[in-house]
Structure formats: C-alpha cells, structure tokens
Amino acid sequence: MLVWTRSGKAIVWTAFAVVFGLLVLLPFLVVIAAAFAGSWNGVLPSDLTGEHLRQALSGDELASLSVSLQTAFMGGLLAVLFGTWGAMAAHGSRFARAADAMHHLPIAVPSVVVGLGLLVAFSRQPVLLNGTKWIVVIAHLVLMVAFSYGTVAAALQRVDPSYADVAASLGASPARVLWRVRLPMLLPAISSAAGLSVALSMGEVGATIMVYPASWRTLPVSIFALTDRGQTFVAAAEAVVLLATTVVLVLILDRLRGRAAER
Amino acid sequence: MTVQLEDVTVHFGRTCALEGFDLSVAARETVALLGPSGSGKSTALKAVAGFVRPTRGRIRLGGNDVTDLPPARRGIGVVVQQYALFPHLRVADNVAFGLRAARKPKAEVTRRVGEMLEMVGMASYGRRFPRELSGGQQQRVAIARALAIQPSVLLLDEPLAALDAQLRADMLGELQKLRREVPEIAIVYVTHDQSEALALADRIAVMRDARLVDIAPAAELYAAPPSAFTASFLGGANLLPVAMDEGGVTVAGAVIPGLKPEEGKSLLCIRPHAIRLEPPAAASAAAAGGEGVLGSEALGGAGALGGAELGGAELGSEALGGAAMGGAGARGAVEDAVEDAVRLVGRVVAAQWRGASSQVTCLVDGLAEVSVRVDVPAGRRVPEFGAGVVMVLPVEACSLVPAGVG
Amino acid sequence: MAVEALGATVVVSTPRRRDGRWLWVLPPLVLIGVLVVYPLVLVAIESIPAWGDVVGSAEFRDALVRTVQIAVSSTVGCLVVGTFLAVVISFVPFPGARVVAGLVDTMLALPSFLVALSFTFIYGTTGILRAGGFLTSPWAVVLAEVTFYTPFVMRPLLAAMSRLPRAQLDVAASLGAGPWRVLRQVVLPEVRPALVAGGGLTLLLTLNEFGIVLFLGAKGTTTLPMLVHTKGIVMFDYPGACAIAVVQIALSLGLYAVLRMALGGRRARLD
Numbered sequence: 052m053l054v055w056t057r058s059g060k061a062i063v064w065t066a067f068a069v070v071f072g073l074l075v076l077l078p079f080l081v082v083i084a085a086a087f088a089g090s091w092n093g094v095l096p097s098d099l100t101g102e103h104l105r106q107a108l109s110g111d112e113l114a115s116l117s118v119s120l121q122t123a124f125m126g127g128l129l130a131v132l133f134g135t136w137g138a139m140a141a142h143g144s145r146f147a148r149a150a151d152a153m154h155h156l157p158i159a160v161p162s163v164v165v166g167l168g169l170l171v172a173f174s175r176q177p178v179l180l181n182g183t184k185w186i187v188v189i190a191h192l193v194l195m196v197a198f199s200y201g202t203v204a205a206a207l208q209r210v211d212p213s214y215a216d217v218a219a220s221l222g223a224s225p226a227r228v229l230w231r232v233r234l235p236m237l238l239p240a241i242s243s244a245a246g247l248s249v250a251l252s253m254g255e256v257g258a259t260i261m262v263y264p265a266s267w268r269t270l271p272v273s274i275f276a277l278t279d280r281g282q283t284f285v286a287a288a289e290a291v292v293l294l295a296t297t298v299v300l301v302l303i304l305d306r307l308r309g310r311a312a313e314r
Numbered sequence: 315m316t317v318q319l320e321d322v323t324v325h326f327g328r329t330c331a332l333e334g335f336d337l338s339v340a341a342r343e344t345v346a347l348l349g350p351s352g353s354g355k356s357t358a359l360k361a362v363a364g365f366v367r368p369t370r371g372r373i374r375l376g377g378n379d380v381t382d383l384p385p386a387r388r389g390i391g392v393v394v395q396q397y398a399l400f401p402h403l404r405v406a407d408n409v410a411f412g413l414r415a416a417r418k419p420k421a422e423v424t425r426r427v428g429e430m431l432e433m434v435g436m437a438s439y440g441r442r443f444p445r446e447l448s449g450g451q452q453q454r455v456a457i458a459r460a461l462a463i464q465p466s467v468l469l470l471d472e473p474l475a476a477l478d479a480q481l482r483a484d485m486l487g488e489l490q491k492l493r494r495e496v497p498e499i500a501i502v503y504v505t506h507d508q509s510e511a512l513a514l515a516d517r518i519a520v521m522r523d524a525r526l527v528d529i530a531p532a533a534e535l536y537a538a539p540p541s542a543f544t545a546s547f548l549g550g551a552n553l554l555p556v557a558m559d560e561g562g563v564t565v566a567g568a569v570i571p572g573l574k575p576e577e578g579k580s581l582l583c584i585r586p587h588a589i590r591l592e593p594p595a596a597a598s599a600a601a602a603g604g605e606g607v608l609g610s611e612a613l614g615g616a617g618a619l620g621g622a623e624l625g626g627a628e629l630g631s632e633a634l635g636g637a638a639m640g641g642a643g644a645r646g647a648v649e650d651a652v653e654d655a656v657r658l659v660g661r662v663v664a665a666q667w668r669g670a671s672s673q674v675t676c677l678v679d680g681l682a683e684v685s686v687r688v689d690v691p692a693g694r695r696v697p698e699f700g701a702g703v704v705m706v707l708p709v710e711a712c713s714l715v716p717a718g719v720g
Numbered sequence: 721m722a723v724e725a726l727g728a729t730v731v732v733s734t735p736r737r738r739d740g741r742w743l744w745v746l747p748p749l750v751l752i753g754v755l756v757v758y759p760l761v762l763v764a765i766e767s768i769p770a771w772g773d774v775v776g777s778a779e780f781r782d783a784l785v786r787t788v789q790i791a792v793s794s795t796v797g798c799l800v801v802g803t804f805l806a807v808v809i810s811f812v813p814f815p816g817a818r819v820v821a822g823l824v825d826t827m828l829a830l831p832s833f834l835v836a837l838s839f840t841f842i843y844g845t846t847g848i849l850r851a852g853g854f855l856t857s858p859w860a861v862v863l864a865e866v867t868f869y870t871p872f873v874m875r876p877l878l879a880a881m882s883r884l885p886r887a888q889l890d891v892a893a894s895l896g897a898g899p900w901r902v903l904r905q906v907v908l909p910e911v912r913p914a915l916v917a918g919g920g921l922t923l924l925l926t927l928n929e930f931g932i933v934l935f936l937g938a939k940g941t942t943t944l945p946m947l948v949h950t951k952g953i954v955m956f957d958y959p960g961a962c963a964i965a966v967v968q969i970a971l972s973l974g975l976y977a978v979l980r981m982a983l984g985g986r987r988a989r990l991d
Contacts, residue, residue, distance in 0.1 A: 052811045052812070052886055052889045052890065053807070053811035053812055053889060053893075053899050053902055053903065053907075054811075054812050054899050055364065055384030055385065055386070055893070055899075056382075056384060059899070060812055060814075063808055063812050064808070064812070064814055066804075066808075067804075067805065067808040067812075067814075070801060070804065070805065071805055071820065074801060074866065074867055074870070075805075075824075075827070075867060075870060075871070076823075077838075077842070078834065078835045078838035078839070078842070078864075078867055079827075079830070079834060079835075079838065081838040081841050081842055081848075082834055082837055082838045082841075084841075085838070085841045091841055091848070093848070094848050133747075133748050133751055134748075136747065136748050137748030137749070137751075137752070140744050140745045140748060141745070141748075144745060146745055146749070149749075150748070150749060153749060153752045153753070153756070153757065154748075154752060155976070156752070156756050156757070156760070156973075157756055159924065159972050159973055159976040160760070160928065160968065160969050160972050160973065161927075161928035161929075161930060161944075161945040161948070161968055161972065162928070162930060162945075163928075163930050163945040163948045163949050163965075164760075164763070164945070164948060164965040164968055164969060165756070165759075167763060167948055167952050167961055167962065167965050168756070168759030168760050168762065168763045168965075169755070169759050170952065170958075171759060171762045171763055171766055171958060171962065172758055172759035172762050173759075189755060192755070193752075193755045193756055196748075196751070196752065246829075247829055250829035250830075251829060253831070254829075254830060254831025254832075254833075254834075255831070256831065256833055256930065256931045256934065257930040257931060257945065260934070260949065260953070261949065261952060261953060271831060271833065271931075274833070274837070275833070275934065275935065278837065278840070278935060279937075283837070283840050283841070283844075286837060287837060287841070290834055290837055293831070294830070294834070297829070297830070301829070360890075363890065363894050364893070364894070365890045365893075365894075384893065385890065385893040385894045386893045386894070386895075386896050386897055386898055387896075388894070389896070390894055391894070392890070392891055392894040394887040394890070394891060395887075396885065396887060398885055398887035398888040398890070398891045400888060400892070400905075400906055400909075400910075401910065402909040402910055403905075403909075411892065411895050411897070411905070412895030412896050412897070415892075415895055415896040415897040415898075415901055416896050459891075459895065460894075460895075463895055463896060
C-alpha cells in the first residue's frame with residue numbers, strides 16, 4: 052500500500068523491529084528477566100533463581116497482593132457500577148456536558164492531586180476516613196469511575212437508539228427496555244470497563260501513595276518500598292506477580308465479555 | 315501502448331482471486347472486464363495498476379515487463395469505485411496531485427489542471443472540496459485526476475457503480491464522449507453491469523470464479539455467446555435444453571426449423587426481447603388460417619391447448635408440438651410473409667412491470683425446471699398471472715450454446 | 721437500585737414522572753461531587769495561606785519548568801515513534817502485525833512504574849549499559865515516558881488509519897507519488913485529528929505523570945506531581961502541597977479544556 056518494493060519493506064520492517072523491540076518491548080521483558088535473575092552485571096542476567104519470586108509471594112508482600120486484589124474488586128466494581136449508571140443517565144440528557152466534565156476531572160488532574168484532595172477532605176469532620184482502608188478504596192473508585200464512564204459513554208454513542216425505540220413500540224415498559232435491551236447491548240463495553248478498571252487499579256500508585264495507611268499497602272506501594280530499600284530484584288519479582296495477576300484477571304473478564312458478545 | 319497480462323495468477327492467502335489470466339489490450343481499444351462480484355475482474359485491474367503483486371505471470375506495458383515496478387512508476391491512470399478523492403485537498407489540488415508528484419513546473423501544472431477540469435466540465439469547481447460535490451461530479455474529478463498525468467492506459471474500476479440509475483445513464487454518455495476525446499489510450503473497464511460493457515467496450519472479457527470465460531468483440535459476444543454463462547450474464551438470455559435427432563433440433567418436442575445441430579451444444583439461447591407472446595387462441599387461429607386439410611390437426615391442437623390450460627401438461631405439450639409444427643408448416647406452405655419460428659405453449663408464472671416494458675416469466679409445458687423470460691414492450695397486452703400463452707421464438711434469434719459450467 | 725425509578729426516565733421524551741428522573745440522574749453526579757469536586761475545592765481553600773511562599777520559591781519554578789520540559793519532550797518523542805509504528809502496522813503490514821497492535825492495547829493498562837523499574841536494570845550502575853549518570857537525568861524520565869506513552873499515541877492513530885480507504889493510497893501511488901509523498905500528503909493530513917487527540921492526551925498524561933518520576937527517584941528531576949507528594953507526605957506541609965496542586969490543576973484543566981475545544985465532537989477519543 053505504501054512501500055511496494057521488497058527491499059523497501061525489509062528496511063521498514065527492520066526499523067520497526069528495532070524501535071518496537073528496544074523502546075517498547077524491552078523494558079517489560081527486562082523486568083520479567085530480572086525477577087528470575089540472581090544478579091545482573093552484564094548484558095544478560097545470570098544465576099537463574101526462583102528465590103525472588105518466593106520472597107515476593109510470602110509475608111508482607113503476599114499481604115500486599117491480597118490488599119491489591121480487594122481494593123481492585125471493591126473500587127473497580129463500584130466504579131463500573133457508577134460509571135455505567137452515570138454514562139447511561141447522562142446520555143442524551145441536558146446534563147450530558149456537565150456530567151462529562153465532572154467524570155473526566157479525575158483523569159484530567161494528576162492522581163497525586165486526587166489523593167491529596169481525599170486526604171484533605173477526609174482527614175476532618177464530618178467524615179473521617181484517613182488512616183482506614185476505605186480512603187484507598189475511595190481513591191481507586193474515583194479514578195476508575197472516570198475510565199468506566201468513558202468506556203460506556205463511547206459505547207453508548209455507537210449503539211443505535213432504534214433498538215430501544217423498537218422495544219418500546221413493542222410495548223416494553225422503560226424499565227424493561229433498560230433491563231432487557233439497553234443493558235445487554237452495553238454488556239461488552241461494561242465488561243471491558245471492568246477489565247480496564249481492575250487492571251488500572253492493580254497498578255495505581257499516585258493517589259494510593261498519598262492516602263494509604265500502613266495497614267493497607269497495595270502491591271505498587273510495596274514494590275516502591277522495595278526499590279527504595281535497594282531490593283530491586285525482589286521488586287521486579289513482585290512486579291511480575293502484579294503483571295501475572297492483572298493478566299489473569301483481565302483474561303477472566305475478557306472471557307465473560309466473550310460470552311456476553313456471543314448472545 | 316498495449317497492456318498484456320500473461321498467465322497472471324493472484325492468491326490472497328489461500329484464496330485464489332485470479333487464475334491463469336491472459337489478456338491483451340491494444341492502444342485505442344476499450345476492453346471491459348465483465349463478471350459478477352468475486353469473479354476476479356477487480357483483481358486483474360489491480361494487478362495491472364500494480365496494487366497487487368501476481369503470484370505468477372507477467373504484466374507488460376508497451377512490451378516492457380512492469381510486474382516488479384511499484385504503481386508510482388507505471389504511469390497508469392486509475393479511477394476506483396468510490397473515486398478515492400483526497401478529502402483534504404481541493405478539486406484542483408486533487409487533479410494536480412500527480413503532476414506535482416512528477417515535479418512539473420508550476421505554470422504547467424496550472425495549465426494542465428485547467429485543461430483537465432475543462433474537459434470534464436468541472437472548470438468552475440476547482441476551489442471546492444470533494445465533499446461539496448455530488449457523486450457524478452466526484453467521478454468527473456477522479457477521471458480528470460487520472461488523465462492529468464497523461465497516461466497511455468486508463469483503468470476504470472466500476473466507475474458508475476456508486477451512482478443512481480439516471481445519473482449512471484448520463485455518465486455513460488460522458489464516458490463515451492471521453493473515449494472520443496482521448497482516442498489514443500487503452501482503457502480497461504471493470505464492471506458487473508452488462509449494459510455499461512456493451513455501451514463502452516470494443517471487446518468484452520467475461521469472467522467467472524477467478525477465470526476468464528470468454529473474450530470477443532462486444533457485438534459478436536452478444537449475438538453468438540460461446541458459453542451458457544456468457545449468454546445468461548450478458549443480456550440475461552433464456553437457455554432451453556434441446557434434443558437432437560436425425561439432423562433436426564427440437565425444443566420441448568418442437569422442431570426448430572433451419573437450425574443445424576452442433577456437437578456439444580445442447581442449449582438453445584434466446585434473448586427475452588426476441589420472444590413474442592401470443593394468446594393460445596391466436597395460435598389456433600393462425601393454424602386454422604391454413605389449408606383445410608390441416609384444419610382437423612389444428613383443431614386437435616386447439617383442443618390440446620385447452621387441455622394444457624387445464625393442467626394436462628404432458629399430453630398438451632406433445633399435442634401442441636404437433637400443432638405448432640403443423641401451423642408453421644402450413645404458413646410456410648401458404649403465406650411466405652410469416653417468419654420461421656418455434657411456438658411453445660406454457661403459462662405465465664410472474665410478471666414485472668418495468669415502465670418501458672414488462673418482463674413476463676413463463677413456464678414451458680414439458681420443460682419442468684426451465685422458466686422463460688419474455689420482454690413485452692409497453693402497449694402490448696401483458697397476459698395475466700396463470701394465463702396460458704404461446705411463446706413465439708423466431709429462429710433467427712436462436713442460437714445454440716454448450717451446456718456446462720464454463 | 722430502584723429499577724422503577726431508573727426506568728422512568730429511560731425514554732427521554734417521556735414527560736411523565738419527572739420526579740423519578742432526578743433519582744436516576746443525580747446519584748452518580750453526587751458521588752463525583754462529594755469525592756472529587758468537594759475535595760478539590762477544599763484543596764484550593766487550604767492552599768490560600770501558602771500561595772505567596774510557594775509560587776515565589778525557586779523550587780516551585782524549577783519544578784514547573786521541568787514538568788513542562790519533560791512533558792513536551794516526551795510527547796514529541798511519542799508522536800514520532802508512535803506515528804512510525806502505527807504507519808508500519810497499518811500500511812506496511814507484516815505477519816503478526818495484528819498481534820503487535822493487540823500488544824499495544826494491552827500496554828495501555830499496565831502501570832507506568834514498570835518501565836522505570838526496568839531502567840534500573842538497563843541503565844543502572846550494575847546493569848546492562850551501566851550508564852548510571854543517565855538514570856538520574858531528566859532524559860531517563862523522558863525516555864521512560866516515551867516508552868510508556870507511545871501506545872497512547874498509537875491507539876487513536878491505528879483506529880484512524882484503519883478507517884482510511886486503502887484505495888486512496890493506491891491511487892496516490894498510481895499518480896506517481898512515492899511512499900514519502902503519500903505519507904506526507906495523503907496519510908498525515910487525514911489522520912491529523914487522531915494525531916492531535918493522541919498527542920494532546922499524551923501531553924496531559926505526561927504533565928500528570930507520577931509513577932515514573934517516583935521510581936526513577938532522579939535527584940535533579942522534581943516535577944510538580946512529585947513536589948505535591950514530597951510536600952504533602954514527606955514534609956506534611958499540606959498548604960504548600962495544596963498550592964502546588966492548584967497550579968497543577970489549573971495547568972491540566974486548561975490543557976484539557978483546550979483539547980476538548982480542539983477536538984470538538986470527538987470527545988470519546990480522549991477517553
């Protein structure tokens with residue numbers, strides 16, 4: 052289409068492989084390799100070991116994994132609920148622009164600032180949440196609501212409104228139209244919002260680091276603490292745990308989405 | 315300059331889009347590639363343009379092998395189905411695109427763009443954007459853009475398919491005019507519409523399932539289709555199975571006078587507009603108008619016709635065969651003015667009014683699976699659904715084609 | 721969730737049961753109001769006492785300049801790399817190009833600090849390249865951000881390029897245009913909205929980026945979000961942190977507003 056000669060294609064593909072491999076792919080591969088390396092003093096890691104991974108899955112680090120999973124499920128799923136609700140309520144109403152702007156606020160400002168805001172707002176009366184796990188869950192909820200809203204709102208724009216009209220013309224009450232027609236048609240978007248929310252929540256660091264209490268350390272916070280102490284290999288191992296967990300969760304949600312799409 | 319395709323084969327993954335395709339188009343000639351969708355006609359055109367690389371075979375322009383040249387170095391004008399005008403460029407800049415790519419001097423670009431837009435009647439639209447033009451106007455710009463680089467070959471891929479019916483007829487006229495204005499170039503015209511192919515092409519290449527079926531001058535292909543597929547695709551001919559015995563050809567038991575049997579050709583081909591419909595009574599009247607000796611036979615025929623109307627298909631058709639032969643023989647003997655024709659009896663199973671004409675679909679008694687389409691010009695009476703009719707097939711409009719998938 | 725109440729307003733044109741409508745529309749907005757808007761307003765109020773001190777300080781001005789420098793450099797890098805990669809995937813496709821495109825989509829959901837973590841192995845004092853000095857420079861942050869945010873540029877570009885009719889590229893080539901000319905005069909003008917959307921989003925996200933800066937812990941590289949963290953968590957200077965946060969909010973929301981205006985109806989692409 053663009054490059055017609057074989058030699059031209061070969062050159063372009065080589066450049067692509069170099070750029071994509073070195074710039075985009077390599078960093079992620081290096082983290083995975085480091086997780087299993089006893090030491091790394093040359094071009095390639097040496098002393099293959101599972102020790103780091105064992106450390107990353109024991110004691111405090113294992114607790115972090117559990118904390119992260121709980122936070123991701125509570126924050127992420129609530130976020131999907133409210134994001135979907137918000138997007139459907141705003142769709143086509145005269146509040147659409149205001150709702151859009153409000154829901155995009157948490158993405159538009161740095162997560163650190165969102166965390167600072169929660170810290171300032173909930174360290175005082177009437178609601179005192181500072182020092183509890185709930186402030187972490189709320190931070191994740193707030194950030195993920197924005198993404199869920201965006202995903203569902205985009206899907207709503209693609210859904211043909213005539214389905215709902217046809218359902219109504221067949222005598223379905225508005226509640227039935229919502230439950231039997233509009234929601235099922237949004238199911239793929241909703242489950243993809245859930246996947247995105249859980250994945251982003253698992254890796255969230257900016258807001259979390261502002262608000263987390265010592266009793267509720269998520270995986271990324273633990274990983275940061277490890278690197279701060281110079282235990283970079285264990286940190287890498289724990290990052291691999293994080294990656295693997297995220298991938299598994301997203302794959303599960305993806306299968307749910309596949310089933311939703313088949314119907 | 316001639317375009318030659320030699321044994322060109324194109325595979326996309328496991329699907330074969332074009333198989334062993336040979337074609338030669340001379341300068342000053344228009345060849346239409348005609349076929350249903352998926353027949354490989356567009357692939358053949360893309361191979362000439364250089365958009366797809368043949369898996370096998372060579373492509374030559376003016377004798378030079380261009381198989382390995384990128385499209386940018388072939389100098390071929392291409393107009394695609396949706397025109398692919400660059401939406402962000404004004405009409406004049408679209409037309410100038412190829413000239414600027416060739417780094418022509420500014421003054422020459424301006425002059426040539428002006429000439430081209432003038433030629434297609436779009437001179438006052440140079441400052442417009444493509445989205446501000448109608449489909450027909452976009453098409454003219456696309457042609458102007460393709461011709462601006464002064465190609466010796468012009469490829470047109472379904473150029474009228476995106477237009478509505480009236481506009482298509484107008485643009486067909488414009489394309490004929492264009493053909494006269496640039497007589498020296500070779501044109502390959504891809505279409506699925508037989509009327510476009512007949513109107514524009516010197517020769518028509520009929521394609522099917524990635525292969526070339528027939529290629530011949532347009533009139534020849536229409537008058538004497540070499541294959542059943544070409545016969546039905548080009549002009550929607552009726553194909554009726556025939557039987558051959560002792561030097562005669564019969565269809566549904568009726569002998570076709572004057573048609574000699576040919577080896578391997580077992581289908582009678584006749585165009586819908588060549589067939590005339592008569593009410594059953596007229597057939598018996600024509601027969602009865604003959605000599606008295608034949609009267610009883612004719613009466614028998616008429617009686618049989620009545621039987622046919624009542625649904626006694628087999629008996630009726632055989633009796634009618636006799637009647638038709640008798641009738642033809644009688645007229646041949648008595649009045650020379652009546653033409654040689656085969657008369658088949660049947661009934662109407664569908665009728666579509668098309669304004670200038672109506673197309674009536676009839677079943678022939680004795681030919682269970684075959685329906686015959688007949689064009690009835692406006693002003694003639696269209697028989698009612700279910701009515702019994704006699705189809706008159708003039709022998710000079712009949713030809714034989716081989717059966718089979720090719 | 722009272723389905724009756726929700727349902728009452730599903731058909732927007734139904735005028736009856738207007739009171740139910742509020743129960744359907746308001747709760748999500750109240751949630752955002754309480755959890756986002758109210759805290760940000762408090763941040764603005766808290767910041768007032770520290771306003772003069774912070775804005776006048778060299779520390780703040782350095783961080784502001786650094787933040788913008790890093791964000792702009794990273795965005796430019798992402799645009800160049802992302803455009804190249806997207807063009808190859810879209811228009812010079814190779815077997816497996818779709819897998820790469822899928823990989824790019826996956827990367828959007830990964831945490832950014834992974835890249836920073838890997839840099840300690842690649843460029844660290846004991847790592848592959850042993851370019852220890854590089855790791856503490858702002859350029860390490862820029863490189864890490866280019867790595868992480870290139871997919872954000874690629875995604876809208878890949879979508880826009882898949883909508884570009886292949887025939888346009890073919891016809892341009894048949895008119896004698898070489899690859900470079902086709903790219904410049906046909907492809908890029910038509911994917912420009914996607915380029916603006918992807919670039920704008922990347923600029924916004926790199927202005928706000930925190931994880932990479934935190935993990936690289938580069939001494940000379942203090943950005944505004946980093947400063948908010950240091951002041952708020954390490955030094956417990958809430959008013960100071962709030963003052964910087966207000967500047968950051970103004971910067972981000974200003975950019976966001978400009979982007980939304982520039983992109984008009986294509987809001988969805990910012991998500």
